[in-house]
């Protein structure tokens with residue numbers, strides 16, 4: 041095993057393979073401004089690693105920090121036990137176990153939620169003049185509790201709303217992290233804190249961001265990273281897992297990366313055995329009441345037919361599974377690994393049996409009138425038109441894809457040019473690479489336009 045890369049679990053804040061991205065800056069800024077913030081996203085995209093790093097930074101800035109992990113409090117508990125469990129974690133983190141316990145013992149008249157927030161205000165904050173930041177990780181665990189937890193979220197919101205009356209609360213910052221949508225966490229929209237907070241989105245790594253990972257390979261590292269990102273599109277866990285496998289083999293060429301991808305992700309039982317793939321599969325197939333509608337939405341995202349509808353519950357479930365993401369207002373398959381693993385055949389196999397029979401019957405019913413007309417010539421013409429329309433659609437789609445790549449590489453070059461003078465050899469290789477790829481994409485663009493009979497200067501809308 042290569043010790044440089046880490047695949048799975050929180051990264052240490054000083055891990056050399058830690059990739060800094062925009063979300064790190066955004067979270068740090070929100071916490072420094074003492075705003076309520078939250079990171080709600082799919083699994084294994086670095087939520088906890090982001091938190092651990094931000095916590096280390098805050099401690100260096102003399103802020104007291106407590107990380108409460110809801111999986112550590114248990115599920116089969118009463119409200120009393122749950123809030124006490126949280127206070128126990130808080131007490132251990134800031135060395136106030138006894139004081140918090142005494143406070144609880146002396147306030148039996150308060151309900152558990154009220155006592156929890158009062159203890160934070162009157163004991164944890166009052167114990168020292170420094171600010172206090174509470175991170176609550178694995179927040180989705182509240183959904184498995186046997187009692188409603190709206191009170192908890194209402195309490196978080198109240199900590200912010202009451203700041204004008206109670207300035208002490210300005211020293212308290214709360215950040216919630218987990219894998220859920222805000223709506224699935226809070227039933228009563230009037231008490232949700234999520235509409236007063238900063239949402240932090242841990243996006244997948246860009247090639248520029250992923251540069252530190254090249255160090256784990258020695259020579260040819262940037263080329264390996266480029267090919268790895270071709271497959272993972274920067275998904276944090278998949279990228280680290282693939283880096284690890286390639287580093288183990290010791291060759292960085294495209295063929296070695298492709299073979300590692302196949303070995304890790306494309307074998308028969310990978311969907312069940314590989315941690316990330318099995319999670320995605322489970323979330324899609326068990327994620328909602330209507331699996332068929334979910335799979336249908338995914339099928340249309342694969343075909344790039346989906347404009348994102350803000351607030352669509354199915355779209356939210358699909359995004360939370362990690363299988364798709366938003367790209368300029370459209371739902372797209374997240375990366376080439378998922379596109380290959382969760383392909384059309386997988387969709388067809390996964391549609392529940394009864395529904396598959398119903399769809400086949402509807403399809404046959406639709407075909408029947410054409411067959412009974414018996415106009416073979418007409419059918420043949422129809423088929424030809426269908427084929428050429430499809431070919432044109434396909435070509436336009438390819439052109440849009442090429443244009444997207446062109447824009448990406450242009451942006452990469454601009455970002456490199458804007459970065460303060462760094463002259464490392466990794467940067468030089470990257471610049472050369474970006475220039476090559478941009479040239480290649482421009483040539484492809486021209487060639488496709490010629491084939492489609494579109495003038496070079498005509499601008500097509502990205503679809």
Ligand SMILES: Nc1ncnc2c1ncn2[C@@H]1O[C@H](COP(=O)(O)OP(=O)(O)OP(=O)(O)O)[C@@H](O)[C@H]1O
Nearest residue numbers: 046047048049059083084085086087088089276280
């Ligand atoms: N900033 C990062 N730089 C490099 N790799 C990362 C980064 N963040 C996450 N990873 C990779 O993703 C893996 C999972 O990270 P982490 O546990 O922080 O994610 P998570 O979103 O909290 O996951 P879960 O939802 O399972 O709690 C890490 O072990 C590492 O391989």
Ligand SMILES: [Mg+2]
Nearest residue numbers: 087088089177
């Ligand atoms: Mg986590």
